[in-house]
Amino acid sequence: MKILIKNGHLVDPSQKIDDICDILIEDDKIKEIQLQGARGKGQGAKNKKEHETAGFDEVIDAAGMLVLPGLVDMHVHLREPGFEYKETIKTGTYAAVRGGITSVCCMPNTNPVNDTPGITEFIIKKAAQEGSCSVFPIGSITKRQRGEELAELAMMFDAGCVAFSDDGKPVMESLVMRRALEYSRIRKALIISHAEDMSLSSGGVMNEGLLSVTLGLRGIPSQAEEVMIARDIALAELTGGRLHIAHVSTKGSVELIRLAKKRGIADITAETCPHYFSITEDAVEGYNTNAKVNPPLRRKEDLEAIKAGLNDNTIDVIATDHAPHHRDEKLGEFDLAPSGISGFETSIGLSMKLVDTGVLTLNQLIEKMALNPSKIVGIMKGTLKQGGRCGYSNFGHSQ
């Protein structure tokens, strides 16, 4: 099978390419990339070899379009096993590829929780059978995500988990988090922190401030996130473990991570999600349950701080935290509705606004949506290098 994608604007930070080019694909592999950057500049035009469109099974004219490496979303919830009425591996990965995402890392808060190699293997197998993109499971840090006892991290890592997180919940016990980070150092596995001090956030359903008071809803202060990020940075420093901070939502969090990186604390990375740089807590007005997310939507100044954090690389990754629910669940009253928003199909569109408004260059954006997450979780994705696979595959880490 030979495919030619011609005249597209390829942006591939892994090869530092930002140019018009032709891409030849043979048997699902990138065979050749022919740059046309010198087109119209005399010498280049002379040397440029026109590809015969004959001999290809398919020719795609991508003139005026962007050609990007498949995006890598390192924070998603596929809801299977256990919550198939919300989403399945099949429907979730289908939505992902509609949004240009060809690799996803799925969080373990399924039922049962992905805390044993058996569940990890189930997800990998199911994704291979029914998925539309590559699926890399994230195992839970603690058994049943209870925050008490470490799960079988080594066995899950060997079964194909690319990282560990109790996402949806924090690991409240500092000693348990310390042990997880110590483990991560031995196996070079990534620990992803859902930063939330539950004693501060307890009962809260939106950002704490004037609006929460006006709406009569209990608020979650920014500090619920920041206290936990400060703790986890301290524990990463103590252990030398690999720490990644999920869904950064506040100005204070950006400042803490910026300072930690400046101090050179080993292996700290961070992500944010499109909803934290696109909309504010104002979206909650009218008790809009679709705007109920955890951490909650924040204020304008937080949104601006997150953009600044993306710009100066304090925040390495844009991930969706795609977390769909059944329509009926979101139709309930605000206090009781579950937290979460779908993100696969809107992520690239919302993120492109960062380029339009000069927050990021196109190259930086693709770094944060493809290359950086691949590097952080240790998968060979996010690139269109020669010899790389164009199809999708489901295998364990480091492939």
Ligand SMILES: [Zn+2]
């Ligand atoms: Zn989370």
